[in-house]
Amino acid sequence: MTALVEVNNLSKAFGGVHAVEDVSFSVDAGQVYSVIGPNGAGKTTLFNLITGLYVPTGGEVKLNGESIAKLEPNQLAERGMCRTFQQMQICMNMTAIENVMLGRHLTLKSSLLTTLFRLPALTRGEKAAREKSAELMAFVGCGEYLDTEASAMSYGALKRLEIARALAAEPKVVLLDEPAAGLNAVETAALEDLIRKIAEQGITVMLVEHDMKLVMGISDRLLVLNYGRVLAEGTPEQIRENPDVIAAYLGG
Amino acid sequence: MIDRLPQFRLRGLVFLAIVVFSVPLFISNPFHYGLATQIALIAGAVVGLNLLVGFAGQISLGHAGFFGLGAYFSAIMTSTYGWSAIPALVVGAIAVAIVAWVVGRPILRLKGHYLSMATLAVGFIIAIILNNERETTGGPDGMPVPPFDVFGWELSPFGQYSLFGLDISGDLAWYLFAGIVLLVAVWLAQNLIDSPIGRALRSVHGSEVAASVVGVNTAKYKSLVFVISAVYASVMGALYGHFQGFITPSVASFDFSILLITMVVLGGMGSTIGVIIGAVVLELLPQVLADFQEMEMVLFGLILMLTMIFMPKGLLPTAASFLAKRRSKSAGGDA
Ligand SMILES: Nc1ncnc2c1ncn2[C@@H]1O[C@H](COP(=O)(O)OP(=O)(O)OP(=O)(O)O)[C@@H](O)[C@H]1O
Numbered sequence: 001m002t003a004l005v006e007v008n009n010l011s012k013a014f015g016g017v018h019a020v021e022d023v024s025f026s027v028d029a030g031q032v033y034s035v036i037g038p039n040g041a042g043k044t045t046l047f048n049l050i051t052g053l054y055v056p057t058g059g060e061v062k063l064n065g066e067s068i069a070k071l072e073p074n075q076l077a078e079r080g081m082c083r084t085f086q087q088m089q090i091c092m093n094m095t096a097i098e099n100v101m102l103g104r105h106l107t108l109k110s111s112l113l114t115t116l117f118r119l120p121a122l123t124r125g126e127k128a129a130r131e132k133s134a135e136l137m138a139f140v141g142c143g144e145y146l147d148t149e150a151s152a153m154s155y156g157a158l159k160r161l162e163i164a165r166a167l168a169a170e171p172k173v174v175l176l177d178e179p180a181a182g183l184n185a186v187e188t189a190a191l192e193d194l195i196r197k198i199a200e201q202g203i204t205v206m207l208v209e210h211d212m213k214l215v216m217g218i219s220d221r222l223l224v225l226n227y228g229r230v231l232a233e234g235t236p237e238q239i240r241e242n243p244d245v246i247a248a249y250l251g252g
Numbered sequence: 253m254i255d256r257l258p259q260f261r262l263r264g265l266v267f268l269a270i271v272v273f274s275v276p277l278f279i280s281n282p283f284h285y286g287l288a289t290q291i292a293l294i295a296g297a298v299v300g301l302n303l304l305v306g307f308a309g310q311i312s313l314g315h316a317g318f319f320g321l322g323a324y325f326s327a328i329m330t331s332t333y334g335w336s337a338i339p340a341l342v343v344g345a346i347a348v349a350i351v352a353w354v355v356g357r358p359i360l361r362l363k364g365h366y367l368s369m370a371t372l373a374v375g376f377i378i379a380i381i382l383n384n385e386r387e388t389t390g391g392p393d394g395m396p397v398p399p400f401d402v403f404g405w406e407l408s409p410f411g412q413y414s415l416f417g418l419d420i421s422g423d424l425a426w427y428l429f430a431g432i433v434l435l436v437a438v439w440l441a442q443n444l445i446d447s448p449i450g451r452a453l454r455s456v457h458g459s460e461v462a463a464s465v466v467g468v469n470t471a472k473y474k475s476l477v478f479v480i481s482a483v484y485a486s487v488m489g490a491l492y493g494h495f496q497g498f499i500t501p502s503v504a505s506f507d508f509s510i511l512l513i514t515m516v517v518l519g520g521m522g523s524t525i526g527v528i529i530g531a532v533v534l535e536l537l538p539q540v541l542a543d544f545q546e547m548e549m550v551l552f553g554l555i556l557m558l559t560m561i562f563m564p565k566g567l568l569p570t571a572a573s574f575l576a577k578r579r580s581k582s583a584g585g586d587a
């Protein structure tokens with residue numbers, strides 16, 4: 001079986017800064033795979049490389065066995081990859097549900113003429129997309145905001161909205177960059193629940209998170225980065241007992 | 253609420269229709285009709301420009317170029333080659349679409365000031381060509397344009413028509429025609445905005461990376477909206493030429509490009525009704541302040557600057573949020 005996401009000797013340097021250096025690992029379909037490490041370890045850079053936002057300085061990423069080197073982020077979305085951002089990326093010029101409906105972009109193919117004259121096919125597609133999006137908003141726990149302007153929503157609600165948008169694209173693998181950042185204990189517990197439910201649907205989850213309790217509880221495997229390099233890789237038990245990790249990170 | 257699509261767009265359209273059709277109740281002299289017709293046609297172009305600027309967050313400082321191309325294409329085809337007005341308008345729009353697509357692909361990769369400069373250059377080049385091709389365009393002196401015609405039937409501001417047994421003067425007929433064109437332009441724009449394509453366009457403004465990771469080909473949509481807004485300008489330019497009966501390269505000038513952008517910014521980027529108000533205000537202002545003729549560009553520049561500083565959302569959205577705040581305050585007071 002080929003891994004869903006395979007990373008081989010991946011490197012990225014910004015000038016003299018080696019943000020990611022010679023990183024290799026693979027993620028099987030259906031796993032919850034977490035990437036941890038101290039601030040500046042290169043976690044976000046790794047996600048940006050995997051999702052095609054950055055061009056690597058070395059190595060490669062494969063999605064379902066196919067190299068992503070020549071693919072744009074939107075083409076990766078077509079192949080079943082979607083993500084959220086540490087620096088939330090919400091379209092503040094839209095309502096909450098429109099943000100989620102944007103996630104349905106690839107499933108909503110309508111011609112320019114159908115659109116301009118608002119033919120029945122368009123209205124049907126829009127209604128279906130709206131229903132599906134409302135369902136997803138309820139699923140992530142921001143169902144009460146439907147037609148609220150995104151700019152009027154709280155930080156926590158926007159974080160959930162961003163997840164709903166990613167799910168709306170019906171991804172095979174979703175990458176969440178620090179979804180618990182800025183959330184309180186109750187919200188974090190709800191998030192843990194949500195990530196479990198996403199995984200239960202068969203969606204592969206890649207997660208960057210600082211909240212150790214959350215990460216250790218839900219991950220199948222973890223990757224520990226330190227100064228851009230792999231410090232350790234394995235199951236939560238293995239990571240917890242790894243002396244390097246204890247010395248460099250958990251212990252520190 | 254989930255099963256029903258929100259229909260906010262229709263409110264704006266109905267409001268606009270009421271205004272358009274009640275204008276003839278208040279004016280009657282040909283000069284005023286002429287002004288109203290001109291405003292409606294320019295407003296149509298501004299609605300198109302707003303798709304690019306207000307919704308997709310891109311800029312064009314050369315949009316008058318496309319307005320001018322449409323105007324001249326129709327003028328030349330109908331006068332020199334004897335085409336009928338509608339085929340000239342349609343073929344002109346297609347030609348402008350192709351031009352916009354060809355220049356749009358490379359320049360829309362640019363952002364901010366670079367895109368401003370590139371679009372500015374596009375406008376300048378078009379204006380220079382129209383000025384220099386004396387043989388076909390008449391150069392800086394301009395050229396006459398035959399009246400608009402449909403199947404041999406001519407629409408001229410100086411004609412007399414009868415509709416459902418009512419006698420209608422040419423100016424009123426032109427005004428009604430331009431008003432209906434504007435309503436159609438707004439209806440199409442609103443349909444576009446409230447659709448998957450429209451969301452993709454707005455997401456390019458809202459967050460380009462968010463758009464790309466959910467599968468939006470942002471480069472494609474930027475080109476698309478650039479082409480659509482150029483077609484709007486081209487069609488309105490063609491009609492404007494027929495209405496005026498005479499055009500000069502000023503229809504493609506830098507000044508006119510800046511006027512169009514100022515209308516968008518003043519009225520409210522991303523508000524279709526707002527930018528129409530912007531067009532009305534900025535077309536009427538020079539009439540009211542006739543003494544300032546020389547200072548017109550200075551005045552528009554000042555308005556552009558003051559709006560961006562003090563009212564970055566523009567007239568209508570600012571007024572709307574002001575009213576909403578007042579309302580919620582008084583509602584809060586009741587509680
Ligand atoms: N676009 C960039 N240009 C220059 N340097 C960058 C860029 N992005 C990241 N870096 C640098 O690369 C290193 C890794 O950054 P990255 O954001 O990947 O870390 P991180 O593990 O996500 O940290 P955090 O936990 O704070 O989010 C840092 O030293 C950072 O300053």
Ligand SMILES: [Mg+2]
Pocket residue numbers: 043044045086
């Ligand atoms: Mg990070």
